[in-house]
Amino acid sequence: MSNDHLIIFDTTLRDGEQSPGASMTRDEKLRIARQLERMRVDVIEAGFPAASNGDFESVQAVANAIRNSTVCGLARALERDIERAGEALAGAASARIHTFIATSPIHMEKKLRMTPEQVIEQAVKAVGWARKFTDNVEFSPEDAGRSDPDFLCRVLEAVIDAGAKTLNIPDTVGYSLPGQFGELIRSLRERIPNSDKAVFSVHCHNDLGLAVANSLSAVLNGARQVECTINGLGERAGNAALEEVVMAVRTRGDVFGCATRIDTTQIVPASRLVSGITGFAVQPNKAIVGANAFAHESGIHQDGVLKHRETYEIMRAEDVGWTANKMVLGKHSGRNAFRSRLKEIGIVMDSEEALNAAFARFKDLADKKHDIFDEDLQSLVSDESAAASQEAYKLVSLRVCSETGEIPHAELVVSVHGEERSASATGSGPVDATFRAIEVLVASQAELQLYSVNSITTGTDAQGEVTVRLAKSGRIVNGQGADTDIVVASAEAYLDALNGLYNKLERAHPQI
Numbered sequence: 435m436s437n438d439h440l441i442i443f444d445t446t447l448r449d450g451e452q453s454p455g456a457s458m459t460r461d462e463k464l465r466i467a468r469q470l471e472r473m474r475v476d477v478i479e480a481g482f483p484a485a486s487n488g489d490f491e492s493v494q495a496v497a498n499a500i501r502n503s504t505v506c507g508l509a510r511a512l513e514r515d516i517e518r519a520g521e522a523l524a525g526a527a528s529a530r531i532h533t534f535i536a537t538s539p540i541h542m543e544k545k546l547r548m549t550p551e552q553v554i555e556q557a558v559k560a561v562g563w564a565r566k567f568t569d570n571v572e573f574s575p576e577d578a579g580r581s582d583p584d585f586l587c588r589v590l591e592a593v594i595d596a597g598a599k600t601l602n603i604p605d606t607v608g609y610s611l612p613g614q615f616g617e618l619i620r621s622l623r624e625r626i627p628n629s630d631k632a633v634f635s636v637h638c639h640n641d642l643g644l645a646v647a648n649s650l651s652a653v654l655n656g657a658r659q660v661e662c663t664i665n666g667l668g669e670r671a672g673n674a675a676l677e678e679v680v681m682a683v684r685t686r687g688d689v690f691g692c693a694t695r696i697d698t699t700q701i702v703p704a705s706r707l708v709s710g711i712t713g714f715a716v717q718p719n720k721a722i723v724g725a726n727a728f729a730h731e732s733g734i735h736q737d738g739v740l741k742h743r744e745t746y747e748i749m750r751a752e753d754v755g756w757t758a759n760k761m762v763l764g765k766h767s768g769r770n771a772f773r774s775r776l777k778e779i780g781i782v783m784d785s786e787e788a789l790n791a792a793f794a795r796f797k798d799l800a801d802k803k804h805d806i807f808d809e810d811l812q813s814l815v816s817d818e819s820a821a822a823s824q825e826a827y828k829l830v831s832l833r834v835c836s837e838t839g840e841i842p843h844a845e846l847v848v849s850v851h852g853e854e855r856s857a858s859a860t861g862s863g864p865v866d867a868t869f870r871a872i873e874v875l876v877a878s879q880a881e882l883q884l885y886s887v888n889s890i891t892t893g894t895d896a897q898g899e900v901t902v903r904l905a906k907s908g909r910i911v912n913g914q915g916a917d918t919d920i921v922v923a924s925a926e927a928y929l930d931a932l933n934g935l936y937n938k939l940e941r942a943h944p945q946i
């Protein structure tokens with residue numbers, strides 16, 4: 435790999451999933467992995483196979499499906515963990531095993547109860563075990579940000595000798611400051627005699643809001659892989675946000691002297707997908723992917739942008755995948771126009787059947803909504819992938835009465851394993867009445883943990899995208915629905931979540 439290539443290692447499916455409440459089903463992980471591949475991410479960390487059977491199956495499914503990105507599995511420096519990772523990755527076109535052990539005094543003494551010498555020995559063994567499965571081995575000294583640099587040099591030199599090709603330096607607890615972290619990377623590269631045999635990587639947490647700054651400082655000091663997540667998802671305050679790292683390096687290529695291979699137009703679709711699946715809304719003022727990231731409110735700014743866009747814009751909204759809310763298709767658009775627009779926005783359907791099914795949904799939507807935007811198409815296609823999973827419960831019809839001074843009332847028909855059943859209920863609002871009516875039929879007794887509505891585009895005829903999170907017997911599932919009628923979208927999201935529970939697509943939460 436050339437020295438001017440910055441490797442983007444996405445860990446949304448592993449560290450991102452460690453965000454409380456963000457665990458994902460295997461199918462959801464697959465949808466995200468496909469979008470990451472479309473975005474040309476170099477390495478996708480798909481999970482931690484030894485954490486649970488669910489995680490093993492997810493990593494295996496991603497490894498079998500992805501052809502153009504390397505798929506990575508995490509493993510503690512234990513033979514059993516590494517074997518599980520190796521087994522899960524067996525079908526990958528390109529596989530990497532990422533093994534780690536803590537190196538800070540506090541972790542070695544209090545958590546591992548190991549001496550520094552034992553840690554070095556275990557790290558070297560771990561790299562050897564991983565190499566039985568692949569030559570592409572990454573090693574992380576966990577809590578490197580609080581480790582003794584002299585000790586880090588010893589461990590890292592030993593694992594390079596053992597065959598590790600990537601050395602990832604994690605700021606596990608988000609304690610480092612940019613100048614100091616950059617200096618650490620520079621000195622490790624200079625002091626470790628065999629450092630030229632490995633790529634230096636960084637993995638920064640955002641506890642002090644410095645994950646991106648620390649990562650970029652490391653790049654300036656020679657790191658050539660950044661571990662990051664979509665929307666900065668991740669344990670506690672999250673990880674470095676992929677979209678911020680990628681756009682900083684691209685916008686300030688003059689300073690960094692390296693470039694990623696990311697297709698940046700896929701960033702906003704990836705952000706929307708991750709936010710929809712996890713139910714973690716993106717704050718409006720979030721850099722790159724927030725709704726206001728390219729909106730100019732003040733008169734002076736608007737005037738400047740109209741006269742010459744670069745007066746106030748350092749990036750173009752369309753370069754990161756924001757579309758100009760222009761009408762792209764409508765009721766009279768045909769199948770070919772639909773297919774070519776999908777292609778233009780980077781979506782290739784897996785089969786003719788999938789295209790036909792998505793086209794039928796498009797026609798239904800065009801009957802309800804005059805202008806169909808790219809965002810509508812993206813949502814429609816991700817609905818289609820969701821619909822491909824087996825559905826026990828399906829909304830057939832819904833009638834809701836909501837009037838000032840009256841108690842809202844919902845009547846619905848749901849297909850339950852192919853048999854149509856109806857129910858009605860009242861509630862404190864139309865959505866509450868709808869959910870209660872569904873529960874009359876299903877009696878899931880699941881706990882509603884999250885209900886969120888986002889508008890996909892602007893205008894009162896926009897589709898509402900609803901996320902519902904249900905929990906039952908230790909399982910947590912998210913459901914999504916999108917419709918111009920937000921009560922219908924809510925019913926669909928609730929049923930989608932119930933289907934997730936029914937299909938027992940467990941969300942094992944891999945804690946390490």
Ligand code: KIV
Pocket residue numbers: 449508534574576577602604605606607637639
């Ligand atoms: O934060 C961390 O240290 C990690 C390691 C497993 C790389 O996530």
Ligand code: ZN
Pocket residue numbers: 449604606637639669
């Ligand atoms: Zn981490």
